[in-house]
Amino acid sequence: MMNALKGKAFAIIVPLVAILFGFLAGALIMLLSGTNPITGYGALISGIVGTPYDFGETLQRMTPLIFSGLAVAFAFRTGLLNIGVEGQLIVGWFTSVYVGLAIEAPMVIHLPLAIVAGAVAGALWGFVPGLLKARFQVHEVIVTIMMNYIAMHVTNSLIRTYLLDSGQRTSFINPTASLESPFLSELTQFSRLHWGFFVAAAACVLMWFILWKTRKGFELRSVGYNKNASLYAGMSVNSNIILSMSVSGAFAGAGGAMVGLGTYQYANILPSFTNIGFDGIAVALLGGSTSVGIFLSSFLFGGLQQGANMMQSQAGVAPELVEIIIALIIFFVASSYVIRWALGRLQSRKEEK
Amino acid sequence: MDVILQILYIIVPAALIAATPLMLTAMGGLFSERSGVVNIGLEGLMIMGAFGGIVGTLMFESLGFGNASPWFGIMFAVLIGAVFALFHAVASISFRADQIVSGVALNFLALGLTVFLVREIFDRGQTDTISARIFRTDIPLLSDIPVIGPMLFSRVYVTTYVALLIVVIVWYVVFKTPFGLRLRSVGEHPMAADTMGIKVQRMRYIGVMLSGAFAGAGGSVYAVTIAGNFSAGTIVGQGFMALAALIFGKWTPFGAMGAAIFFGFAMALSTSAQQLPGLQNIPQVFFLILPYVLTILALAGFVGKAEPPKALNQPYTKGSR
Numbered sequence: 084m085m086n087a088l089k090g091k092a093f094a095i096i097v098p099l100v101a102i103l104f105g106f107l108a109g110a111l112i113m114l115l116s117g118t119n120p121i122t123g124y125g126a127l128i129s130g131i132v133g134t135p136y137d138f139g140e141t142l143q144r145m146t147p148l149i150f151s152g153l154a155v156a157f158a159f160r161t162g163l164l165n166i167g168v169e170g171q172l173i174v175g176w177f178t179s180v181y182v183g184l185a186i187e188a189p190m191v192i193h194l195p196l197a198i199v200a201g202a203v204a205g206a207l208w209g210f211v212p213g214l215l216k217a218r219f220q221v222h223e224v225i226v227t228i229m230m231n232y233i234a235m236h237v238t239n240s241l242i243r244t245y246l247l248d249s250g251q252r253t254s255f256i257n258p259t260a261s262l263e264s265p266f267l268s269e270l271t272q273f274s275r276l277h278w279g280f281f282v283a284a285a286a287c288v289l290m291w292f293i294l295w296k297t298r299k300g301f302e303l304r305s306v307g308y309n310k311n312a313s314l315y316a317g318m319s320v321n322s323n324i325i326l327s328m329s330v331s332g333a334f335a336g337a338g339g340a341m342v343g344l345g346t347y348q349y350a351n352i353l354p355s356f357t358n359i360g361f362d363g364i365a366v367a368l369l370g371g372s373t374s375v376g377i378f379l380s381s382f383l384f385g386g387l388q389q390g391a392n393m394m395q396s397q398a399g400v401a402p403e404l405v406e407i408i409i410a411l412i413i414f415f416v417a418s419s420y421v422i423r424w425a426l427g428r429l430q431s432r433k434e435e436k
Numbered sequence: 437m438d439v440i441l442q443i444l445y446i447i448v449p450a451a452l453i454a455a456t457p458l459m460l461t462a463m464g465g466l467f468s469e470r471s472g473v474v475n476i477g478l479e480g481l482m483i484m485g486a487f488g489g490i491v492g493t494l495m496f497e498s499l500g501f502g503n504a505s506p507w508f509g510i511m512f513a514v515l516i517g518a519v520f521a522l523f524h525a526v527a528s529i530s531f532r533a534d535q536i537v538s539g540v541a542l543n544f545l546a547l548g549l550t551v552f553l554v555r556e557i558f559d560r561g562q563t564d565t566i567s568a569r570i571f572r573t574d575i576p577l578l579s580d581i582p583v584i585g586p587m588l589f590s591r592v593y594v595t596t597y598v599a600l601l602i603v604v605i606v607w608y609v610v611f612k613t614p615f616g617l618r619l620r621s622v623g624e625h626p627m628a629a630d631t632m633g634i635k636v637q638r639m640r641y642i643g644v645m646l647s648g649a650f651a652g653a654g655g656s657v658y659a660v661t662i663a664g665n666f667s668a669g670t671i672v673g674q675g676f677m678a679l680a681a682l683i684f685g686k687w688t689p690f691g692a693m694g695a696a697i698f699f700g701f702a703m704a705l706s707t708s709a710q711q712l713p714g715l716q717n718i719p720q721v722f723f724l725i726l727p728y729v730l731t732i733l734a735l736a737g738f739v740g741k742a743e744p745p746k747a748l749n750q751p752y753t754k755g756s757r
Contacts, residue, residue, distance in 0.1 A: 224476070225679070229676075237725065354669070364540055406547060406548030407548040409548075411541075414545075417534050418538075420532045421532075
């Protein structure tokens with residue numbers, strides 16, 4: 084009975100059930116705190132799609148989430164958990180802004196160079212845990228957590244010592260490295276939507292292509308699926324681990340470049356993490372580590388974050404409710420075993436009748 | 437000589453104070469990880485503890501408990517931490533969720549939930565400041581000892597010494613009692629433990645809930661001694677540093693204690709290096725990243741191999757091999 088079709092159906096049902104549970108729990112919390120959930124969620128939805136501005140901001144928030152989701156998913160495919168997306172994104176943000184500040188070149192050279200610089204920085208930040216995992220069997224999760232803190236402290240210190248302009252940030256990057264789009268911005272009532280959105284969409288296609296259309300992609304998936312069989316088939320598991328973490332880091336770093344070159348046009352001293360990288364775990368999990376899934380789930384999470392403001396101003400719900408909902412969605416997706424089990428029970432009971 | 441002593445009088449107490457929450461939280465991580473459950477959620481549990489500590493203290497203050505309020509606040513935080521850890525326990529033990537993902541979700545949930553509650557209760561982003569604090573005191577007699585007295589026993593928080601005592605108790609419980617033996621066996625070889633009649637799932641639940649209790653204590657101690665109130669920025673990274681201390685200390689109580697104190701030194705140095713001769717020219721960032729870099733080096737085997745419990749991060753299913 085456990086045929087392929089059923090597996091595919093579960094792949095869609097489980098995230099939907101998780102989202103449903105997450106929102107139900109959110110509704111329950113609103114009820115307990117004395118807000119009508121319908122008012123609350125109404126405000127949330129109008130905060131996502133109510134005006135062109137809100138929609139533009141939702142797409143803008145989605146952009147780095149797509150990249151961090153792709154980064155986590157890429158590592159997932161090789162059987163690795165990259166908790167270091169946050170740090171890789173931070174160094175990518177910093178490096179791309181640095182290239183945007185330090186170099187003068189025509190846009191056709193400058194902009195791609197700045198994005199690539201961010202990706203390379205992220206790749207380096209992913210390479211280290213990959214290497215340590217391959218060479219010394221060190222668990223990548225702990226190393227990447229430590230690398231996150233190192234990334235934050237080092238970039239903060241570099242900005243403070245060399246690049247501080249006004250207050251807590253660097254000066255604005257040269258326009259030739261900017262992803263800013265007056266056209267997209269005007270189209271959405273002057274939101275911060277920028278060309279990065281299309282770069283992110285292209286990155287989704289790129290990941291799909293790498294994983295499903297290239298030999299290396301087959302190898303990476305195969306290592307993730309069964310390490311021993313891959314080794315027996317003559318694949319180098321270790322080099323695939325290093326490669327996967329580096330590519331994953333490159334996606335994350337490029338995501339940082341989107342924030343630096345698109346949304347803010349500068350880098351600032353971070354008092355704490357951006358959380359974009361950690362949200363990537365939720366995005367990748369919910370999206371089932373597929374390109375399409377990641378695109379859709381980053382829309383959901385980007386929208387939730389954007390709509391949270393409206394929920395506070397219109398319905399008086401603290402915006403942190405959205406974080407609670409996201410956390411619960413992660414719990415439910417991670418606990419998909421139970422959802423599968425429950426659905427399986429329901430199905431078999433139906434068949435008995 | 438006098439200069440060095442003056443420096444030590446500044447640094448040593450500061451290091452011990454910074455190390456105390458790390459020590460307590462690392463003991464929590466020890467119970468969970470020794471039972472075979474990874475706990476990346478220590479950060480979230482500490483956040484819960486800090487929240488519980490402050491809200492509890494405010495509550496007991498208003499009930500008229502006076503200067504005993506922070507101690508009751510800590511007890512309240514221990515309880516909240518243990519209950520909150522159930523999330524991680526249910527997801528990772530019963531629902532067989534990926535333990536690391538579940539821990540990450542726990543961190544999110546703690547931050548979201550506490551700040552949400554603070555906004556609902558206090559109508560702004562932070563709690564009121566507690567008035568009954570645990571203050572720094574001189575320990576009678578011991579603080580009169582020359583040299584060591586002013587260094588270790590003057591102007592300290594009592595909580596530091598309670599924490600040190602707890603480390604000894606944890607060591608005794610984990611390595612010298614039948615309970616500790618069972619806990620460790622569940623983390624090393626759950627099937628063998630199961631064969632011997634040890635209830636694997638139950639031991640793991642106990643381990644994870646104890647981790648919540650201790651991390652709650654760690655977070656609340658930080659809140660009622662150092663911070664004084666609670667907001668989203670009260671606990672930033674101490675939980676991860678406690679996890680690092682646990683690993684750096686090779687999953688042993690005294691090792692984790694030593695690592696926590698060492699990390700405390702790094703933290704104290706990063707804030708006061710500017711005033712110290714010889715250290716002024718070293719950029720602060722090196723002290724800030726020192727604990728993390730050392731942990732990576734320790735994991736890579738450059739500072740002696742760290743061997744985690746063998747069944748760490750593996751859900752246990754009865755009858756599977």
